Amino acid sequence: xxxxxxxxxxxxxxxxxxxxxxxGGAAAAARRRPLALGLAAVALxxxxxRATTVLALARVGWWFVAEKVVIAAPLSLAAVAVxxxxxxxxxxxxxxxxxxxxxxxxxxxxxxxxxxxHGYPVSASAGLLAVAGVVTATAVxxxxxxxxxxxxxxxAAVAVxxxxxxxxxxxxxxPGAAPAAPHDHAYPQARIPDEPTRRFTxxxxxxxxxxxxxxxxxWAFDAQVPGPELTATVGDVLEVTLRNRDIGRGVTLHWHxxxxxxxxxxxxxxxxxxxxxxxxxxYRFRADQAGTYWYHTHSVSDVGVRMGLYGVLVVRPGPTxxxxxxxxxxxxxxxxxxxAKVEQVAAGxxxxxxxxxxxxxxxxxxLAGTAFQVAAIDGYELSGATSLRDTAVxxxxxxxxxxxxTAADTPVALDVDGRRVYSTGVVSTETxxxxxxDPLTYGQPAAVPWSRFDRxxxxxxxxxxxxxxxxxRYAHTVNGxxxxxxxxxxxxxxxxxxxxxxxxxxxxxxxxxxxxxVLVLSRDRRPAxxxxxxxxxxxxxxxxxxxxxxxxxxxGMWANHCHNLGHADAGMMLHLLYS
Ligand SMILES: [Cu+2]
Numbered sequence: 001x002x003x004x005x006x007x008x009x010x011x012x013x014x015x016x017x018x019x020x021x022x023x024g025g026a027a028a029a030a031r032r033r034p035l036a037l038g039l040a041a042v043a044l045x046x047x048x049x050r051a052t053t054v055l056a057l058a059r060v061g062w063w064f065v066a067e068k069v070v071i072a073a074p075l076s077l078a079a080v081a082v083x084x085x086x087x088x089x090x091x092x093x094x095x096x097x098x099x100x101x102x103x104x105x106x107x108x109x110x111x112x113x114x115x116x117x118h119g120y121p122v123s124a125s126a127g128l129l130a131v132a133g134v135v136t137a138t139a140v141x142x143x144x145x146x147x148x149x150x151x152x153x154x155x156a157a158v159a160v161x162x163x164x165x166x167x168x169x170x171x172x173x174x175p176g177a178a179p180a181a182p183h184d185h186a187y188p189q190a191r192i193p194d195e196p197t198r199r200f201t202x203x204x205x206x207x208x209x210x211x212x213x214x215x216x217x218x219w220a221f222d223a224q225v226p227g228p229e230l231t232a233t234v235g236d237v238l239e240v241t242l243r244n245r246d247i248g249r250g251v252t253l254h255w256h257x258x259x260x261x262x263x264x265x266x267x268x269x270x271x272x273x274x275x276x277x278x279x280x281x282x283y284r285f286r287a288d289q290a291g292t293y294w295y296h297t298h299s300v301s302d303v304g305v306r307m308g309l310y311g312v313l314v315v316r317p318g319p320t321x322x323x324x325x326x327x328x329x330x331x332x333x334x335x336x337x338x339x340a341k342v343e344q345v346a347a348g349x350x351x352x353x354x355x356x357x358x359x360x361x362x363x364x365x366x367l368a369g370t371a372f373q374v375a376a377i378d379g380y381e382l383s384g385a386t387s388l389r390d391t392a393v394x395x396x397x398x399x400x401x402x403x404x405x406t407a408a409d410t411p412v413a414l415d416v417d418g419r420r421v422y423s424t425g426v427v428s429t430e431t432x433x434x435x436x437x438d439p440l441t442y443g444q445p446a447a448v449p450w451s452r453f454d455r456x457x458x459x460x461x462x463x464x465x466x467x468x469x470x471x472x473r474y475a476h477t478v479n480g481x482x483x484x485x486x487x488x489x490x491x492x493x494x495x496x497x498x499x500x501x502x503x504x505x506x507x508x509x510x511x512x513x514x515x516x517x518v519l520v521l522s523r524d525r526r527p528a529x530x531x532x533x534x535x536x537x538x539x540x541x542x543x544x545x546x547x548x549x550x551x552x553x554x555x556g557m558w559a560n561h562c563h564n565l566g567h568a569d570a571g572m573m574l575h576l577l578y579s
Contacts, residue, residue, distance in 0.1 A: 003060050003524075003543025007504070010053035010068070014112045017046035021079060022105030028098035029145050036094050040087055040101055047076050047108065061545060063460045063502045066122040071130060072111035079104030099142050106137040119462035120504055121480050125167075132164035195286070197237040200230055202253070204275075204297070204309060205245035209332070216333035219247055219307035225337065226328050226358070227311030230295065232287040234317050243280045247297075247304070250274025253283055254298040255313060256398055257379050257536040259515050260285040262556020267298045267514070270557050270575070274299040290317040291379025292354040292400040294328065302360075302565035308332055310358050322350035323407070329416050330358045338421055345407040345424045353403045353414060353422070357395040360564040362508060362539055366392040366431035367403055369412035376402040377439060380517060382531040384444025392434045397510035398537035398563040440523055443531025448521065453549060454495035459574075461540065461562070462504040466571060475571035476505075476562065482571025489560065489576045491552045498549040503540045511546075512537050512563040513576065515556060518548035537563055555579050 001009070020043025027036035054073065057064040083104040086097045110130035118126040139157035202221040209218045209225045221227030232238050244251045252274055254266035264285045268274035275281045296310035312326045323345055330337040345351060352375065357363050373385040374393065378400055393401050405412070411425025418432055459478050466475035466482040475482035491497050498521070503509055517534040521527065523546050540546050561573035 001056070003057070003064065004506075004541065005543075006053055006057050006060075007064065007543055008506070010050060010057065011115070013046045013050045013053060014072070014108065014115070017043050017050065017076070017079075018105055018109040018112055020044075020046060020105075021083065021101055021108055025098050025100075025102030025105055025141070028094045028101055031095055033094040036097070036101070037087070040083065040097075043101075043104065043108075044080065044084065044087075047080055047104075050076065060543075061502065063120055063458070063545075064504060064543075066120055067114050067118065067126065068111075070122045071114050071127045072108075075107040075111045075130070075134070079107045095145070098145050099138065102141045102145075103134070103138045106134040110134045116463075117465040117474075119464045119477065119480060120460045123480070128164040128167045132161045135164065136161040195237045196233075196235065197239050198230075198232045198287075199239045199241075200228070201241040201243065202227060202311075203243040203245055204247050204251040206247065209308070211332050211335040211337060212339060214333075214335060216335065217307075218332060219304060219309050221309060221311055225308035225310075225332055226330065227295070227309070229312040229314065229326060231314045231316065233319075234287055234290050234315060236287045236315075238283070238285055238287050240283045241280055242275055242283065244275045244277050246277050247299075247309075248277060249303070250276050250299040251297045251304065251309060252281070252299045253295050254301075254514075255283075255285075255293060255295050256512075257291075257293045257400065257517075258285075258289070258313065258315075259517065259554055262515060262554070262558065265514055265556070265558070267559050270559060287315045289379060290315050291376055291381075292326070292356060292402055293379055294356050294358060294398075294400070296358065298559075302569040305358065305565055306332075306360070312354070312356060314354065320352075322352065324352045324354070325422070326354040326356065327414065327416075327422055328356040328358050329363055329421065336416070336419060336421075340420050341422050343422075343424060347407055347409045349407045351405055351407055351412075355393075355395060355401045355403065355414075357397055357399050360397045360510075360566060362394050362396050362510070363416050364392050364394055364418075364436070365401070365403075366415045366434055367405075367412060368415065368429040368431050369410055369427045370405045370408060372403045372405040374401055374437065374439070374442060375404040376400075377533060378517065378535045378537060380534040382443045382533075383446065384531055386443065388437065390431075390434050392431065392436045393439075394436055394539070396508075396537050396539040396563070397565075398512055399510070399535070400537075439530060439533055440520065440526075440528045441530045445529055446532050448519065448549075450496045450549065450551075452496070453498040455489075455491045455497045457489050457497070457499040458502065459499060460502045460504055461509050461572065473570065476507075476509075476567040477571055478574055483561075483568075483573040486571075486574035488557075488574060491576065491578045493552055493555050493578050495552045495578070496549060497552055498547065501540050501544075501546045501548070503542055503544050506542050507567070508542065508564070509540045509567060509572065510537055510563040511540055511561075513550070513558065513560045515554045515558040515576075516550045516552075518550045521547040521549055523547075552576075552578050 024039035252266040293313040297304035413423035413427035520533040
């Protein structure tokens with residue numbers, strides 16, 4: 001079983017146990033003897049079966065079971081110990097086991113709530129709040145159902161519940177580690193003399209664009225979605241003037257995957273202020289790395305990118321021969337972009353397809369009709385790329401793959417999620433059943449360039465209740481906290497930094513560190529065995545554990561976040577910090 005299915009199975013068992021105990025308690029209170037005994041038996045089995053799933057998950061890693069071992073296991077044991085023997089002795093009056101069964105239900109439900117609302121890391125506050133809830137609910141049920149309990153018992157229950165509640169709440173709202181304090185600073189924009197400069201102006205504004213024959217409202221650069229394709233040659237200086245005509249919530253330009261100096265990174269509130277209507281901002285940086293990249297607004301990025309504020313950035317090593325095509329895939333107002341394109345290509349022409357995923361979810365790409373190589377991922381050339389055929393690739397949100405092939409007499413076609421977006425003629429191949437390339441086993445491996453790591457971090461991705469903001473929200477969390485309360489990763493310049501990303505949740509999280517490419521070391525403890533993979537965007541799927549590393553050689557304050565921008569918006573964003 002995969003870790004993701006173990007997590008799901010454990011959740012199902014926990015729900016089954018909670019429903020069984022609570023339903024059994026209610027049936028016992030209503031003197032429905034067979035129903036009560038049946039439900040209690042289901043609950044007992046589900047509770048005991050969780051020992052298997054929890055043990056299996058513990059073997060994968062403590063991150064997956066911390067609260068299950070520390071909070072759920074003791075509460076479940078208490079449930080079995082309290083309800084089990086009483087069930088055996090409930091010969092005459094089934095009603096006598098109602099309160100013990102309900103206690104078990106509250107205990108298992110309390111632990112389940114800790115998993116669903118709090119997750120990792122396990123905390124004293126969550127445990128105390130769960131105990132307070134269990135004691136209170138049991139005491140109330142006892143009063144309602146049974147001959148009322150003795151005063152001493154009632155008072156003891158109230159005292160325990162109040163103490164646990166106060167202690168738990170106090171711990172839960174206590175300030176955590178220092179939040180990542182955004183900083184404003186001056187932006188040195190010294191001219192770089194005597195270098196060829198590519199100058200562009202992008203004007204952001206609201207507009208209407210046509211997608212598949214339908215007019216849809218969009219936010220766009222220069223009234224087109226995607227915005228103009230920006231191209232440069234290695235060694236050029238890129239100078240891009242951003243103007244905002246009427247985007248009320250502000251605009252910036254973030255150069256996704258391009259490791260620019262920090263003050264050019266385009267993160268509002270961190271590296272600059274958002275550019276408001278009527279304002280402008282000039283970005284200037286040297287194009288020193290060839291490859292496929294894209295730009296997008298980082299101001300209210302979830303809405304802004306979805307509405308169309310993005311475009312392609314391609315830096316070429318020199319003059320190109322052959323055909324060089326960018327295919328940025330996007331979903332605008334529920335409709336897929338680009339429209340299908342057909343072009344003629346003469347046999348013998350080398351072709352490079354630059355596939356870019358500008359959405360917040362993974363896309364599946366399949367190139368039919370030719371053998372091809374994956375020449376580059378996230379702007380970095382792979383070494384020892386071998387020929388592939390009838391193989392699909394999965395590109396995470398924000399990621400890029402360059403596919404290369406030489407055109408033959410027969411046509412080729414590119415499908416994205418089964419929809420044809422590009423072709424050089426009629427191709428009738430069905431690509432849906434193709435196997436998917438694992439980039440961790442593709443190409444020629446090389447030794448990891450570092451033998452030791454100066455700093456290590458672990459990021460455990462989950463969901464949880466965030467009570468620190470104005471309104472409570474069900475956030476996407478990192479180590480149990482949501483932005484802006486996730487402690488920054490503080491390193492020193494020159495450090496080799498390793499971080500482990502663990503996904504405890506049921507959602508895919510495409511991880512994206514600004515300003516650096518990370519080298520993939522391992523996934524699920526299996527070392528990367530293909531070409532060195534220097535990524536800026538990688539999918540951490542449910543249950544997966546990724547180990548990546550980078551050298552801290554680009555000082556500043558960098559966003560480190562999930563590139564499902566809705567998740568980032570809902571808390572999954574922290575910062576890497578060094579000077
Ligand atoms: Cu995410």
